[in-house]
Amino acid sequence: MLETAAQTFLLLIAVQYYAAGPTAKALLASGGSIGMLLSLLVVSVVANYGLRPARAAAMLTALGALSMGLAAAVPTPTVFVAGSITALALLTMTIPLLTQVYQDNYPGHSRGRLFSLTMMIRIGSAAAFAAAAGRVLAADILWSRWLLLVYSSAFAFSAVCLFRIESTPLVHSGHASPLRALRFVREDRLFRLTLLVWMLMGFANLMMLPMRVDFLANPRYGPPLAATSIALLTGVIPNIARLLLSPLWGRLFDRMDFLSLRATLNLGFALGILAFFTSRELPGLLAGAVIFGISNAGGDVAWTLWVTKFAPPERVAEHMSVHTFFTGLRGVVAPLVAFNIVAFISIGALSWVCAALIAAASLVLVVEVRGRKAADPATTVIEEGTRT
Numbered sequence: 001m002l003e004t005a006a007q008t009f010l011l012l013i014a015v016q017y018y019a020a021g022p023t024a025k026a027l028l029a030s031g032g033s034i035g036m037l038l039s040l041l042v043v044s045v046v047a048n049y050g051l052r053p054a055r056a057a058a059m060l061t062a063l064g065a066l067s068m069g070l071a072a073a074v075p076t077p078t079v080f081v082a083g084s085i086t087a088l089a090l091l092t093m094t095i096p097l098l099t100q101v102y103q104d105n106y107p108g109h110s111r112g113r114l115f116s117l118t119m120m121i122r123i124g125s126a127a128a129f130a131a132a133a134g135r136v137l138a139a140d141i142l143w144s145r146w147l148l149l150v151y152s153s154a155f156a157f158s159a160v161c162l163f164r165i166e167s168t169p170l171v172h173s174g175h176a177s178p179l180r181a182l183r184f185v186r187e188d189r190l191f192r193l194t195l196l197v198w199m200l201m202g203f204a205n206l207m208m209l210p211m212r213v214d215f216l217a218n219p220r221y222g223p224p225l226a227a228t229s230i231a232l233l234t235g236v237i238p239n240i241a242r243l244l245l246s247p248l249w250g251r252l253f254d255r256m257d258f259l260s261l262r263a264t265l266n267l268g269f270a271l272g273i274l275a276f277f278t279s280r281e282l283p284g285l286l287a288g289a290v291i292f293g294i295s296n297a298g299g300d301v302a303w304t305l306w307v308t309k310f311a312p313p314e315r316v317a318e319h320m321s322v323h324t325f326f327t328g329l330r331g332v333v334a335p336l337v338a339f340n341i342v343a344f345i346s347i348g349a350l351s352w353v354c355a356a357l358i359a360a361a362s363l364v365l366v367v368e369v370r371g372r373k374a375a376d377p378a379t380t381v382i383e384e385g386t387r388t
Helices: 002-016 022-029 031-037 039-048 053-073 077-093 095-105 108-139 141-163 180-187 189-208 211-217 227-255 258-277 282-309 313-341 347-375 381-387
Strands: none
Touching (some): 002 022, 002 031, 002 108, 002 141, 002 211, 002 227, 022 031, 022 077, 022 313, 031 039, 039 053, 039 077, 039 095, 053 077, 053 095, 053 141, 077 095, 077 141, 095 108, 095 313, 108 141, 108 227, 180 189, 180 313, 189 211, 189 258, 189 313, 189 347, 211 227, 211 258, 211 313, 211 347, 227 282, 258 282, 258 347, 282 313
């Protein structure tokens, strides 16, 4: 349910209820990324105080419930934006902590498959809730405050569930600096290369992700669609595709060379962006929604678990905090760039720029995979990365 807040409804409320400007919309789109930027600090504090990752995540989501409740209680644009950004940031601060929880509880040989099963529950819930909330807001946008209260309750229930999950305290390395995890970028070439690929692909994807709602709701791009249709194209259809394909991507993650898997996913994201934004006709929108959902199913698994193939088990949270930090960095900048650059170029032209960035990321992966196979055909990229 909370996933629909970040993907669709908070931005929809900002556009249709508060008539928010580009800066407010960009800040909302960057809320989760702000939390990712702070993940290095979060992991450092959790390790220094010997906290269990699941318990620390429960504390963060409890604070998220308070922030979202405040946004519902005080219906002003400033409080709405501030409360929503804070709640989304607190939610994404939990990501490296939860990756450590997956490392602790899911065996390595089936981690992708088991994670994909949990994702099916998450995706199914998101699709059903997006459809219901879209119908409610289409009937009357004034129901927005009640939707925020529902999100506050979801945060609170998540905190209760997280508190009950078993996890082991993070390893305290003795370094005081919250930036200590960045040493892995310098020490591990393959980790550094993969982060570069994520930066190129992720910056492009994060530019276009929040633009989907604005593209459908803003009169500048054509007659605005009803909230039901927007929820269908940005929430329901992509999540149905994610639901159906999630088990397949989970198995592929367990069995396939990771860099090859990432290149395949990049192709899907590029095609989805072009299909969605180069035409406002229904077939293109539907195709883009479906392709995005299929690619996002694999992206869920790859983005969340890839560090478990590179990092020592006790250092997974630290490696993930580096990944989320750079994701947050591009996530803060990318929406600001996107919402402001479309004042000078068409959204279709921007989609081609983003597709080119994703193609460049894929080219880096192809060169790396071929180079390693040529050097040692019997050694896979992932095995090499694990030894590093």
